[in-house]
Amino acid sequence: MRNDETLAHGDETFAHGDETFAKGAQAGLPVVLGYLGIGLAAGVVERAAGLSYAEILLLSMVLYAGSAQFVVTSMVSLASPLSAIVLTVFFVNLRHLLLAAALAPYFRRLPAWKNALLGLQLTDETFVVAVGRFASHPPTGAAWMAGLNLAAYSTWATANLAGALFSAQFAGSAANTKVLGFALPCMFAGLLVLQLAARPQVRVGLAVALFSAALAVAVQASHPGPWAVIGATLCGATLGLALERWTSAPNSSR
Amino acid sequence: MDVRPELLALILACAAVTAVPRVLPLVLLAKIALPRWLLAWLAYVPVAVLAALLAIEVLVVEGKPALSAANPSLLAIVPALATAAFTRSLIGTVMVGLGAYWLLL
Numbered sequence: 001m002r003n004d005e006t007l008a009h010g011d012e013t014f015a016h017g018d019e020t021f022a023k024g025a026q027a028g029l030p031v032v033l034g035y036l037g038i039g040l041a042a043g044v045v046e047r048a049a050g051l052s053y054a055e056i057l058l059l060s061m062v063l064y065a066g067s068a069q070f071v072v073t074s075m076v077s078l079a080s081p082l083s084a085i086v087l088t089v090f091f092v093n094l095r096h097l098l099l100a101a102a103l104a105p106y107f108r109r110l111p112a113w114k115n116a117l118l119g120l121q122l123t124d125e126t127f128v129v130a131v132g133r134f135a136s137h138p139p140t141g142a143a144w145m146a147g148l149n150l151a152a153y154s155t156w157a158t159a160n161l162a163g164a165l166f167s168a169q170f171a172g173s174a175a176n177t178k179v180l181g182f183a184l185p186c187m188f189a190g191l192l193v194l195q196l197a198a199r200p201q202v203r204v205g206l207a208v209a210l211f212s213a214a215l216a217v218a219v220q221a222s223h224p225g226p227w228a229v230i231g232a233t234l235c236g237a238t239l240g241l242a243l244e245r246w247t248s249a250p251n252s253s254r
Numbered sequence: 255m256d257v258r259p260e261l262l263a264l265i266l267a268c269a270a271v272t273a274v275p276r277v278l279p280l281v282l283l284a285k286i287a288l289p290r291w292l293l294a295w296l297a298y299v300p301v302a303v304l305a306a307l308l309a310i311e312v313l314v315v316e317g318k319p320a321l322s323a324a325n326p327s328l329l330a331i332v333p334a335l336a337t338a339a340f341t342r343s344l345i346g347t348v349m350v351g352l353g354a355y356w357l358l359l
Contacts, residue, residue, distance in 0.1 A: 037345035054257045055265075062269045067300070072268060074307055082264050090271040092303050095296055100279035112281045119277035179356045185327065186334045186351030188308035193338035193347075195300045205301050212302040213309035220314050229306045236302025241295045 019139060024147025027133065031125045031148070035155045041183055042069055043163020044170075048180040049077045053164055060160035064121065064153060068092050070187055075229070088229050099127040106134050107142070114142045121149035204243045212236030330355035 039060070046056045046069070059069055068089045075085045100119050107115050126148055139145060170176055192209060199205035216232035312327045313319055323329060334351030337343070 034344075041345065041348050051261070052256055052258075055261055058257060058262070059265055062265050063272060064269075065272055067304070068268060068272060071303070071307065072264065074311065076261070076264070078310075082260070082267065085264060086267045086271055088303070089268040091299055093272040094275050095299060096272070097275035097279060098293060098296060100276055104279045104282075107280060115280040116277045119280040120273055122276045122280075179352055179359065182327065182330065182352055182355040183348050185308055185311040185331060186348040187344065188304050188311065189331055189334045189351065190338040190344040190347035192301065192304040192308055193335060194342060194344070195304060197339075197342065199297075199301070205298075208298050208301050209305035212305040213313070216306035216309045217313045217319050220310050221317065221319050224317055228310060229303065232306035232309075233299060233303040236305065237295050237298040240298030240302065241291060244294055 019137070019141065019144045021143045021147035021150075024144035024149075025151040026147075027129055027144075028126070028148040028151035031123075031129055031152045032155045034125060035152060036159050038066055038187075039156050039159025040163035040166065041187055042066065042073075043160040043165075044167040044180055045070065045163075045184045045187065046073050046160065047164040047167035048183070049073045051076075051164075053161065056160055056164045057157060060157045061153075063089075064156060065089075065093055065123070066156075067191060070184060070191075071229075074184055084227070084230065088233070091230070091233055095124075096122055099124070103127065103130065103134075106139055107145075109140075110142055118142055118145050118149065121153050123152060126152050201244060201247065204240055204247065207243060208236045208240040211239050326355060326358040330358055 042060070043056060046059065047053075051059070051073070059072065063069060063072070071088055071092055072085060075088065100122055103118075103122070104115075107118065110118075129148060130145060133144075167180055170180065196202060196205045196209065212232040212235070215235055216228045219231055220228035308331075312331050313321060313325075315325060315327070320328065330351055333354045334347050337350040338347040341347070
């Protein structure tokens with residue numbers, strides 16, 4: 001998180017030559033490829049859930065957040081109230097706080113409006129690419145990051161729209177639409193496994209997932225509505241924190 | 255090609271609550287030191303929310319828990335999860351899950 005040492009040397013050590021917008025866009029290639037796949041799937045799911053092309057484009061360009069878009073799609077088709085969807089999206093995207101806070105030291109010299117623009121297009125994937133580079137090549141300006149951001153952003157919107165068009169082609173019958181709709185839980189399953197695999201303590205992550213899933217099903221079956229997701233999320237994350245503290249506590253004096 | 259007004263409102267509201275945590279730390283630029291417990295708590299939010307959403311999509315049918323082999327979603331999600339665990343590929347997971355669901359339906 002703290003990169004003050006590298007930062008202190010950054011301005012003198014690195015030239016501007018490889019820090020251009022184009023180089024940033026180039027560095028975004030892995031993200032572009034990844035977003036083509038996820039964006040296509042997102043477009044398929046959004047169209048299958050009854051969103052119009054304009055709504056899908058708006059969603060992917062204004063919200064621009066993969067998992068949050070799946071949340072919106074899922075909760076809209078469950079007819080959840082607006083306030084509940086917004087609250088869930090807030091919790092889902094709160095993690096960006098961590099990413100932005102980790103990037104902030106690198107952009108301390110930039111004007112606030114440039115930082116705001118860079119932050120607006122921050123995603124998990126662009127963050128990973130950016131910190132991977134900044135550890136050895138701290139940025140002196142915004143150009144490289146802007147190139148990375150814009151490559152990812154434009155791919156995402158295009159892929160969403162392409163997925164929606166594909167969905168319309170494929171979904172000729174009601175049965176096909178039902179099959180395509182199953183892409184949504186499949187995405188959740190894939191994202192969940194990736195999240196679990198990225199956790200240092202896989203067992204705690206698994207416990208959180210099982211607890212959260214069971215609680216969500218129990219609440220949804222007895223009191224159908226948005227509180228199943230919100231309640232399960234808050235309780236699940238709290239369980240994770242408690243288990244993490246508990247499993248690492250015995251031999252340390254906390 | 256139309257945008258429903260209530261969906262426009264929803265998208266704008268979701269975008270607003272998403273933009274704040276994305277932008278605020280970068281604009282304030284101070285060394286934002288969130289308490290460690292909050293960082294640890296936040297790190298579990300994605301797992302918890304994804305598990306909840308997945309469970310509701312797959313295990314609840316017409317408002318009731320459906321934990322039997324008669325539920326095609328439950329059966330089809332098993333190979334999807336296995337694909338995700340072994341390949342770490344999202345698109346592969348979706349393809350396998352859709353294929354399994356199509357066969358079971």
